[in-house]
Amino acid sequence: MAAITVNTPDLIPLRTTCPYCGVGCGLLAAPGKADPMADQRPVSGDLAHPANRGRLCVKGANLHETTNSEGNLHHPRVLGSRVSWDRALDEVTGAIRQAMFQHGPGSVAFYLSGQLLTEDYYVANKLAKGFIGTPHVDTNSRLCMSSAVAAHKRAFGEDVVPGCYEDLELADLLVLAGSNTAWNHPVLYQRMKAAGRPGRRVVVIDPRRTATAELADLHLAIRPGTDTTLFNGLLVWLADAGAVDGAYVDAHCSGFDETLVSARARAFAPENVAEACDIPVADVVRFYQWFAETPRTVTAFSQGINQSVAGTDKGNAIINCHLATGRVGKPGASPLSLTGQPNAMGGREVGGLANTLAAHMDYDTPGAREAVAQFWGTDRLPQAPGYKAVDLFDAVHRGEIKVLWIMGTNPAVSLPQSRRVREAMSRCPVVIVSDCVSHTDTTALADILLPARGWGEKDGTVTNSERCISRQRAFRPPTGEARADWQILAEVGRRLGYEKAFAWPSPAAVFREHARLSALDNHGTRQFNLSGLADLTDEAYDQLAPVQWPVTAAQPGGSKRLFGDGRFSTPDGRARFIPVRATALDQTDVSPEKMRLNTGRIRDQWHTMTRTARAPRLVQHRPEPFVDMHPGDLRGLGIKEGELVTLGKERGGQFTGRVRAEPGQRQGEVFVPIHWSHQFTGEGLASALITPVTDPFSGQPDSKNGLVTVTSLSARWHARLLRHREASRGWQADYHTLVPQHHCNTWYLAGKQPEDWHRTITRWLGGAPDLVLEDSAAGTFRAARIRHGQLDGVLLVARDASHLPDTAWLASLFDGRELSRKERRGLLSARSVETEDIGAVVCSCFGVGEKQIAAAIGAGAGTVEALGEKLRCGTNCGSCTPELKAAIEKHRLSSAPV
């Protein structure tokens, strides 16, 4: 791959870990200087890191653009005013103390994040459960993989991922269930792709034909929610085909017979499965045959399985099939949960979920409460689990929670029914938010804002999806007065009177305590065990190389795979088969007017865009919230691609985005991205459409379900307004989306009423325009304002959004230069004679646009490799190759003789 390298002879790159997805790639980053621009040095993939071996995706490769401190929180704030740390911490401590005294410890709650480091998580859990005495500690990981956690615990007796990334390569049959790895775990996708070989097969199970399906020998576009049916049917098929490993099941498992009887009782013959899942029976049979005949099978699953009202059952339906065939924790043979966040696993390790206590011990683990209380030296441990995320914010809404401390996450955007969540936060007497970012939908509702160190500024560890602990290392000075989260929490602990319990001098000391706790009363009963790291010196912690837990005296180098010997973490050492219900969503009411909702992530963005939107390159791929619909549905509704539509829910909540015709969608279903917040758009929050229904075991919200109506916004005009970043919003529109650029902001706007542009232009541009061009018959209006020779603002209006020009060249003129005569002449046509209009960016690594790709294909570049040779697109992270293939196919179809 083309490496994006650090070229800093004067600075030695530091090894650290990517802060985005659960793949947990190792990076090399150059230490920063006092000059913030000095931090804008590209990072490169770390060849020595086992997760990525030097590979990176486009998000990781653009991290350097997100580390500038512009937009970061610099100082503590109380009720909007800057205060000293001393005053802020007094306010925090006072509020907690008062709530505990007046309403009891359960009136204090913490909402944490998979973005936190393990050391931060450990101190938060110890402070909350151990010394404040509240069980209400939950995390945004609840929205990501808590169903997998519950499934692991039910089947294995512990939340353990038995396999590792290498298994994805070793497998002869790779099943990807509810997992668009090409976009959401791109480096794993690269590894899977590179492992292609004759005889290896890939099955993708997903209602949508995503970019990942490009890898598939078989794509099962099942009806949403029918995964349990598919895997229950597989269990029955395995039994009938004699493919069950009877010796393994007898020796190492319990509950097989009941589970099989339960599956059979529901008539899971391939014909029934095909009908329920809405796929051809031949495809069902092919999948079952492949699974039955391939000992080296890995089933990787993620949010498509987890984010469901039956997410835990779906996970167990998958694990049942692996247990039945004895394929758990063996090379190339295992179920493998892929987590979304960089440290979801670390949060699980310390007990940062409301239903766990600490270090993989639950409240009902025999002896755990007493042992943890003694270890921490406290008598304040809660008796029972606390509220999981959705219930927690319900409790806030009811007024039960008096102090809510949110760390490193944006629940005002990401939790279901976001409007109600915002209402809950505004009702809460004291909301404390620790974050590195200054303005988010959540910080806007904070009473106390605490500046936390961001990526590149903080030091600690994270654990990726394959249990691999890696160091995140600081390589730039902290922003303003920002402090590490663990330091802030420890200081609050000390101010509450617990000096000894929170006296760590460094993250290394926190880690050692965490490692010691993991070994507590652990006589081989729990796999999570870091006793081999409990005595690390500060220097050894600093140098810590990636290592997969457990790490013990017997396994000092860590453990790639677990349970391979058939011994599990249950009291009797046997794994459990779990009979699961088949839950098919009711499809009868789906129609073009009322469609099934699906939500998910996109290739170049992360969470609520608080960091990725700082890298202009990353917003080019999908600049606006969008709605993917099948072309047949669009025809049925009389909606054209590129129109703005509003999705509505019966009980309130709406989402406005631009329609994309997507043949990979099933008819009757729509897909919307989860990333946009009110910082970037008006009504483009996917969470507004999600009802707070949760899985009964995991508490994970059913984020990929619901019925929505689709109506055209019927916009009369569409516009692009380019203004300096500091310019105030002078415009009014029925639709808006902010697209940040390097030197300016571009607003995508639309309105339902006609505008008198000559009257509004002065307000929108902050003064009278210098150049105006209008064609009222065509419905176009263009104007530009120049101040002191420099471009100050541009407005471009058209009746149809597709008639608006590309604005990349205009955006580049806001860099403070004095405009040349030629540039002035090009302003209203929005292009310089020298600048090529490349269209929407497809390859973010090399900035290659769709028009360039179409031209190259037209000139004979008919393969992905030929395009890469000509334009470099697809030759770095490879995430865009499915789109390149689609462009080649589109050209082939359009040029085929009719």
Ligand code: SF4
């Ligand atoms: S695959 Fe994930 S961890 Fe790796 S560089 Fe991309 S976002 Fe970061």
